[in-house]
Amino acid sequence: MAAAKGNRVRIIGGRWRSRIVRFAPAAQLRPTPDRVRETLFNWLGQRLDGLACVDLFAGSGALGFEALSRGAARVVMVEKDRAVAEALRESARLLEAAAEIVVADALAWLGKSGERFDVAFVDPPYASRLQEAAMQALAGHLADGARVYVESDRPLEAPPGWRALREDRAGAVRYALYEAHP
Numbered sequence: 001m002a003a004a005k006g007n008r009v010r011i012i013g014g015r016w017r018s019r020i021v022r023f024a025p026a027a028q029l030r031p032t033p034d035r036v037r038e039t040l041f042n043w044l045g046q047r048l049d050g051l052a053c054v055d056l057f058a059g060s061g062a063l064g065f066e067a068l069s070r071g072a073a074r075v076v077m078v079e080k081d082r083a084v085a086e087a088l089r090e091s092a093r094l095l096e097a098a099a100e101i102v103v104a105d106a107l108a109w110l111g112k113s114g115e116r117f118d119v120a121f122v123d124p125p126y127a128s129r130l131q132e133a134a135m136q137a138l139a140g141h142l143a144d145g146a147r148v149y150v151e152s153d154r155p156l157e158a159p160p161g162w163r164a165l166r167e168d169r170a171g172a173v174r175y176a177l178y179e180a181h182p
Contacts, residue, residue: 009062012038013046014069016095023060024087031060032123032151036170040149041070043166043177044119048072051118054141056106056134061088061099063121063149068097072119076100078109106130110137118143126153135159139180148178 008022009031023031032040040063049071055064058077068075077099079085085103092099102109107130120138124130131152136159138148147165150156152174158164167176 007060009060010034011062011066011069013041013066014071016065016069016097019069019095021061021065021091021095022087023091024081024083031062032175033170033173036151036168036173036175037062037066039168039170040175040177041066044147044149046070048119052076052116052143053119053121054078054115054117055121056110056138057122057124057130058088058101059084059123061091063123064088064099065091065095065097067119067121068095068099074098074100076102076115076117078102078104078106080105107133107137110134110141113141116141116143116146118146120146120148122148123151132157132159135162135178135180142180146180148180149175150178151175 008020011019048067050073052074053067053072055077058079064075064077088101122134131150153172161181162178165177
């Protein structure tokens with residue numbers, strides 16, 4: 001499926017800096033803004049060399065492709081909308097990116113997966129209110145010292161055992177970087 005002319009996002013750093021990623025039109029799909037991504041990757045460190053990342057609710061792929069551009073060894077993008085996932089595959093092909101695209105409900109996939117990650121991106125459609133549920137589902141999938149980025153349109157409430165490392169907002173977007181403590 002060809003993406004609409006306005007459905008594109010720019011990678012802001014790393015190997016593919018300034019490259020454009022196009023994404024399929026879909027209800028509630030809103031890529032993380034450049035300013036927010038820049039802050040996030042400043043928090044994480046500009047390079048993610050060797051890290052395994054998961055981009056739940058991948059949507060445009062902005063966060064996952066940004067992580068790959070900055071040296072992540074592996075990025076799994078989980079997206080339940082088939083047309084959106086196909087656009088992610090096309091973007092990965094054009095970038096020659098080794099992204100793993102999984103067509104599945106993010107929470108169901110976590111329930112079946114035994115994988116562990118160093119960084120997780122949690123940016124579901126705001127109306128779904130799945131941020132906290134995704135954080136709980138991630139608990140058994142995080143490597144020691146893992147970081148979890150969460151984005152929302154409302155104040156975030158982390159499940160017990162989670163600690164906010166950094167928090168900020170840009171307009172209506174609220175975002176935070178968390179660490180889980182067993």
